[in-house]
Amino acid sequence: MNKIHIPVLLREMLSLLSPKNGGIYVDATFGSGGYSKAILDSADCKIYAIDRDETVIEFYNKLSTEYQGKVELFIDKFSNMKNYLDIKDVDGIVFDLGVSSMQIDQGERGFSFMYNGPLDMRMDKFSHINASTFVNQLYEKEIANIIYDYSGERHSRRIARAIVSARQKKHINTTFELAEIIRSVVFRGKSKIDPATRTFQAIRIWVNDELGELEKGIKAAFELLNKGGRLIIISFHSLEDRIVKRFFQDSESIFPKKFSLLSKKVIKVSEQEVNENPRSRSAKLRAIERVL
Numbered sequence: 300m301n302k303i304h305i306p307v308l309l310r311e312m313l314s315l316l317s318p319k320n321g322g323i324y325v326d327a328t329f330g331s332g333g334y335s336k337a338i339l340d341s342a343d344c345k346i347y348a349i350d351r352d353e354t355v356i357e358f359y360n361k362l363s364t365e366y367q368g369k370v371e372l373f374i375d376k377f378s379n380m381k382n383y384l385d386i387k388d389v390d391g392i393v394f395d396l397g398v399s400s401m402q403i404d405q406g407e408r409g410f411s412f413m414y415n416g417p418l419d420m421r422m423d424k425f426s427h428i429n430a431s432t433f434v435n436q437l438y439e440k441e442i443a444n445i446i447y448d449y450s451g452e453r454h455s456r457r458i459a460r461a462i463v464s465a466r467q468k469k470h471i472n473t474t475f476e477l478a479e480i481i482r483s484v485v486f487r488g489k490s491k492i493d494p495a496t497r498t499f500q501a502i503r504i505w506v507n508d509e510l511g512e513l514e515k516g517i518k519a520a521f522e523l524l525n526k527g528g529r530l531i532i533i534s535f536h537s538l539e540d541r542i543v544k545r546f547f548q549d550s551e552s553i554f555p556k557k558f559s560l561l562s563k564k565v566i567k568v569s570e571q572e573v574n575e576n577p578r579s580r581s582a583k584l585r586a587i588e589r590v591l
């Protein structure tokens with residue numbers, strides 16, 4: 300069995316969601332089910348869980364045996380949730396964005412430059428484009444722009460040039476090859492961060508259309524929420540957080556009576572949580588409630 304993902308900001312998520320008996324909740328990013336389990340432990344409720352990665356089924360099977368009839372899983376993108384969730388009155392929806400530890404730590408999924416693997420990075424197998432498409436097929440300018448736009452990498456042009464020059468000699472096949480190409484043109488200096496970090500993040504966002512997914516997912520969630528229903532979103536980088544913040548602020552002006560922020564300020568991870576789980580470092584939580 301895969302190693303389990305440590306849920307981030309779990310206590311904060313639960314206290315803002317405040318699950319109630321008889322409630323209906325959507326866990327839009329099931330992963331290894333850490334959030335779903337915590338919600339089911341805190342109230343006698345029903346959960347519709349979603350994940351685009353079919354490998355989460357092993358965790359779902361375990362949870363659904365423990366909580367018979369209380370949890371149902373859909374393998375799909377959360378942007379499609381309105382198509383198959385035949386429900387309207389949802390009391391709470393939770394998004395815990397990005398990738399899970401299981402995905403990062405399986406070298407063969409190609410998410411990490413720490414492990415050698417194929418250039419894949421797809422969260423699901425439905426898509427025909429992957430990290431190899433990005434590296435081996437896009438124009439140099441597209442590569443540079445996407446790396447810059449999705450990660451703020453200052454050396455995006457230099458990296459794009461190096462990728463195109465390397466692929467003219469030989470098809471780029473693995474995460475280690477790509478990481479070496481990036482390191483050959485970006486000097487690490489005293490930074491603790493590997494020069495490949497930002498580029499890998501940008502490619503992952505592009506491959507999975509993560510920002511488009513988030514926008515569509517939030518819109519769907521707004522429509523499904525019951526009066527009094529709550530939407531909690533945990534994001535992991537500034538591009539995601541900016542989208543969440545904008546939607547939450549605009550929702551108040553577009554539907555002045557309908558939604559209200561549950562916390563005016565963004566909620567960040569405590570020092571203790573970062574020490575216990577360094578991967579939680581950049582997490583930010585925002586929450587909103589439908590009031591009318």
Ligand SMILES: C[S@@+](CC[C@H](N)C(=O)[O-])C[C@H]1O[C@@H](n2cnc3c(N)ncnc32)[C@H](O)[C@@H]1O
Nearest residue numbers: 306328330331332333334350351376377395512
């Ligand atoms: C950070 S993990 C969630 C961990 C989960 N909260 C837990 O406690 O185990 C993110 C999960 O969301 C899934 N995911 C990311 N984007 C998605 C999308 N657009 N639609 C459906 N699932 C998505 C990923 O496949 C991954 O399993």
